[in-house]
Amino acid sequence: MSTVLAAHGLVKKYGPTHALAGVDVEVGERDSLAVMGPSGSGKSTLLHILAGIVRPDEGQVLLRHDRIDDLGENRLSALRRSRFGFVFQFGQLLPELPAEENVALPLMLEGTPRRQAVERARRWFAPLGLDGLERRRPGQLSGGQAQRVAIARALVAEPDVVFADEPTGALDRTTSGEVVRLLTSVTREQGAALVMVTHDADVAAHCDRVLQVRDGRIDHHSQYTVA
Numbered sequence: 001m002s003t004v005l006a007a008h009g010l011v012k013k014y015g016p017t018h019a020l021a022g023v024d025v026e027v028g029e030r031d032s033l034a035v036m037g038p039s040g041s042g043k044s045t046l047l048h049i050l051a052g053i054v055r056p057d058e059g060q061v062l063l064r065h066d067r068i069d070d071l072g073e074n075r076l077s078a079l080r081r082s083r084f085g086f087v088f089q090f091g092q093l094l095p096e097l098p099a100e101e102n103v104a105l106p107l108m109l110e111g112t113p114r115r116q117a118v119e120r121a122r123r124w125f126a127p128l129g130l131d132g133l134e135r136r137r138p139g140q141l142s143g144g145q146a147q148r149v150a151i152a153r154a155l156v157a158e159p160d161v162v163f164a165d166e167p168t169g170a171l172d173r174t175t176s177g178e179v180v181r182l183l184t185s186v187t188r189e190q191g192a193a194l195v196m197v198t199h200d201a202d203v204a205a206h207c208d209r210v211l212q213v214r215d216g217r218i219d220h221h222s223q224y225t226v227a
């Protein structure tokens with residue numbers, strides 16, 4: 001497995017709270033990792049540190065062997081835009097923009113002209129079962145459709161890693177299954193790695209591996225057979 005993202009000895013304290021107390025993680029190309037654990041165990045802190053949103057107090061984060069945790073804020077935010085994709089619990093789509101422009105946003109932020117960006121964005125609609133919904137605004141989409149638009153937006157810039165924080169948390173069981181199946185398969189086809197925080201064991205089972213976090217430490221690391 002060729003390592004895309006690695007973290008060693010991560011420690012993060014908030015006052016007296018050890019949100020992370022020494023965590024090591026590695027994610028490879030086409031690899032998918034689910035992060036599970038009780039509320040307050042450190043899952044979001046781990047995701048945010050891996051994604052360069054929060055800085056660790058100790059330890060290192062390496063993207064393809066280059067340290068990223070010590071980069072300046074400007075370089076880090078450019079790197080987040082170009083190398084990482086994000087899917088959140090509530091899509092976080094811009095309500096005033098049609099779906100295709102929401103998907104095109106990461107490309108436009110990188111400087112791709114609008115027409116070209118929208119053209120590239122449109123290519124994602126059929127593979128995600130969104131054909132015909134390109135001009136709909138987020139308010140005119142179902143929860144599952146909105147999350148599929150968010151998946152397209154996370155992948156459009158061809159990132160190395162997609163981070164998903166409770167991507168199915170707001171969906172019913174059937175829709176949740178459909179969305180996580182698409183998220184894992186499309187990310188893998190794209191050659192990207194996936195790191196997903198979830199409370200739902202059925203959702204986690206779609207990933208290659210599951211990391212159990214407890215009190216800021218890795219409690220258990222299990223390997224699923226890829227479905």
Ligand SMILES: Nc1ncnc2c1ncn2[C@@H]1O[C@H](COP(=O)(O)OP(=O)(O)OP(=O)(O)O)[C@@H](O)[C@H]1O
Pocket residue numbers: 014017018019037038039040041042043044045046
């Ligand atoms: N910005 C912050 N300031 C202070 N304490 C924080 C902050 N962020 C997280 N914590 C604390 O760090 C610990 C880990 O929090 P984290 O959000 O990573 O847990 P989690 O496993 O994602 O929880 P949940 O499942 O409820 O989202 C908790 O005790 C939390 O209260």
